[in-house]
Amino acid sequence: MLAGHRTWIFDRKPVIVATGTVGGPFEGNGKIPNDFDLLHNDMWLNQDSFEKAQQVLLEDACQTAIKKANIQKDQVQFFLGGDLINQITPTSFATKTLGAPYIGLFGACSTSMEGLALGAFLVNHKGANCLLTGAVSHNAAVEKQFRYPTEYGSQKPPTSQWTVTAAGAALLKDKGDGPVVTSATIGRIIDMGLTDPFNMGGAMAPAAVDTIETHLKERGVDPSYYDVIATGDLGHIGREIALDLFKKHETWISEKQFQDCGLMIYREGQPVLAGGSGAGCSAAVAYGHLLNLMKKGEIKRLLVVATGALLSPLSYQQKETIPCIAHAVSIELGGEK
Amino acid sequence: MLAGHRTWIFDRKPVIVATGTVGGPFEGNGKIPNDFDLLHNDMWLNQDSFEKAQQVLLEDACQTAIKKANIQKDQVQFFLGGDLINQITPTSFATKTLGAPYIGLFGACSTSMEGLALGAFLVNHKGANCLLTGAVSHNAAVEKQFRYPTEYGSQKPPTSQWTVTAAGAALLKDKGDGPVVTSATIGRIIDMGLTDPFNMGGAMAPAAVDTIETHLKERGVDPSYYDVIATGDLGHIGREIALDLFKKHETWISEKQFQDCGLMIYREGQPVLAGGSGAGCSAAVAYGHLLNLMKKGEIKRLLVVATGALLSPLSYQQKETIPCIAHAVSIELGGEK
Known part of the structure; x- marks a missing residue:
């Protein structure tokens, strides 16, 4: 059902029956190591390129979800996912391994919820009984492509963020045990004219605020409806800006309730500057920790x-x-199905 | 409705109420210039980069479809689309201009039908009343990124294809006048181990055959059901391989019925080697000529x-x-709605 202009309500409540989360060594030393199903202790994952290591992260996350759900690989009707590498090759190559029909997405670090929103819509309307969705990022692969090879040792300003080495995948079914997906709001592009790629959180905060406020309005609920509203990866800077905007708009979201995946993943003292980011950040934190x-x-x-x-x-x-x-995307404890 | 493992049947038959197709100078000199709504006579479209020119192609295609449908821009509930440039920036920037909520896709030259399949699913299940989907490519932007700047004058083997400079967009509504979208089959990854980027048609042919044969089986129709089965951009080489595979599998598709968008767009004598390609190729030829x-x-x-x-x-x-x-994706004359 369409509630408002860009919010879908999932009346059949697709179930997240299992998830898989995989991280790298830096994530293993972070704040939530126990929320990963699998942690690798080197950045290469026994591969000969960082892109292939990124591919393996996603393959492992999908395989873990499949195993935990106790299904066969060929029961997965679709895979919806993507990443930040040019032409999303790590995701496409991982999907080749998976063998499932493939809906490739590009939404940068918003890919995780783009995939969950579309996946839930498909399951809710009987376009699939069982599908996988996920996203992945790898610090070294992304640094090399977007900035400089890490070996250059280039310095970054404190507003910049740390791309996580992680993947998260969720297995959605029309029935089963697990939390349910109840609604989704698709974002529109918000561009406040910022140009600094070392301050992504600041650039993204107004888009997060726009989507959250639209979601609350179109779904017809107060912010207090949610125990936690977790942004993908605004980091410290972006989170502060978002909280300021909420205050200005009189949208009453408490600081406690308003969390950020990029701030949940690492410990105090890890040199991540403004916080974590990357397509795998919200995927791994949502499907693991949260x-x-x-x-x-x-x-x-x-x-x-x-x-x-x-x-x-x-x-x-x-x-x-x-x-x-x-x-x-809203995820709720569903009770009996 | 799900028919088989990866085919959707659209019982409410979403309508393509209008389309917009835009091409460059080389396409204006091609075989089907009258099938473009708008033809530009220079590759720059008055922009200072080829990527911005590519963005304008898509903006123009969307604007044309909106105008022909006689609707307002803010009635477009979603835009689904993508392209081949790194991080699909031409599409994202064009969507910013459009202002619609955005579902970014990556499917390389398959993006056009990935978008139409998902868009039709959304409209069919009341996830939207009105949405736009499209894809775009620009020869110079793609050559620069995937191969060499054209100024280098590097030579190509005869198996290689010519990236079209074109965009195509389709406006889908739940009701209205126009051909209807009746079903869609999502592809899976087929990789026969080919590694030559100058022979894409040969690499893609088995994927086309797999999807067509699956579609016919899951929809439960003979090849003769369709007047035309048009592949995206197999070109001469890929088309021959596909026809060979059909013969081998005893799938009876006639040569006349089996067309290719990459072969429909250019005239004999244009130096396009094995044929046209690019994300805009199937979008512009399907939404225009076909x-x-x-x-x-x-x-x-x-x-x-x-x-x-x-x-x-x-x-x-x-x-x-x-x-x-x-x-x-199947498109059929729908009769009365």
Whole structure:
């Protein structure tokens, strides 16, 4: 059902029956190591390129979800996913391994919820009984492509963020045990004219605010409906800006309730500057840490708002601004099905 | 409704109420200039980069479809689209201009039908009343990124294809006048181990054959059901391989019925080697030339099978094979609605 202009309500409540989360060594030393199903202790994952290592992260996340759901690989009807590498090759190559029909997405760091929104829509309307969706990023692969090879040792300003080495995948079914996907709001592009690729959080904050406020209005709920509203990867800077905007708009979201995946993943003291980012950040934190809190009953209603900065190294060099987007998906404890 | 594992039947028959097709100078000199709504006579479209020119192609295609449908821009509930440039920036920037909520896709040259399949699913299940989907490519932007700047004058083998400078967009509504979208089959990745980026048609042909044969089986129709089965951009080489595979599998598709968008767009004598390609190729030919033939009653049932090669310059340099995919969407004359 369409509620408002860009919010879908999923009346049949697709179930997240299993997830898989995989991280790298830096994530293993972070704040939530126990929320990863699998942690690798080197950045190469026994591959000969960082892009192939990124591919393996996603393959492992999908394989883990399939195993936990106790299904066969060929029961997966579709895979919806993407990443930030040019032409999303790590995702396409991982999907080749998976063998499932493939809907390739590009939403930068918003890909996780773009995939969950579309996947839930497909399952809700019987376009699939069982599908996988996921996203992945790899610090070294992304640094090399968007900035400089890490070996150059180039310095970054404190507003910049740290791309996580992680993948998260969710297996959605029309029935089963697990939290359910109840609604989704698709983002529109918000571009406030910022051009600094070392301050993505600041650029993305207005897009997150636009999507959250639209979601609350179109779904017809107060912010207090959600125990946690978790943005993808605004980091410290972006989160502060978003909180300021909420205050200005009189949208009453509490600081406690308003969390950020990019701030949940690393410990104090890890040199991540303004926080974590990358397509795998919200995927791994939502499908690992946050769903684990739901399992424990500590969160009953969750809104994940994955944020994406839709720039490229070339658009930056051509002095374009940074168009940003955010997609929101609500996940709730569903009771009996 | 799900028919088989990866085919959707659209019982509410979403309508393509209008389309917009835009081309460059080389396309204006091609075989079907009258099937473009707008032709530009220079490659720059008054922009200062080829990427911005590509953005304008898509903006123009969307604007044309909106104008022909006689609706306002803000009635467009979603835009689904993508292109081949890194991080699909031309599409994201064009969507910023459009202002619609945005579902970014990556399917290389299969993007056009990936978007139409998902868009039709959304409209069919009341996830939208009105949405736009499209794809775009620009010869100079793509050559620069995937191969060499054209100024280098590097030579290509006869198996290689010519990236079209074109965009195509379709406006889908739940009701209205126009051909209707009746079903879609999502592709899976087929990779026969080919590694030559100058022979995309050969690499993609098995993916096209897999999707077409699956579509016919899952929809439960003979090849003769369709007046035309049009692949995205197999070119001469890929088309021959596909016809050979059909013969081998005893899938009886006639040579006359089996067309290719990459072969329809240019005249004999234009130096396009094995034929046209690019994300805009199937979008512009399907939404222009083929739908015009439907309007004239020369085609009543059309299957468009957009093919994509999911490689990147980096995956090629790293000696990876070329994973390929094809998505099929059927468009039919719908009668009264």
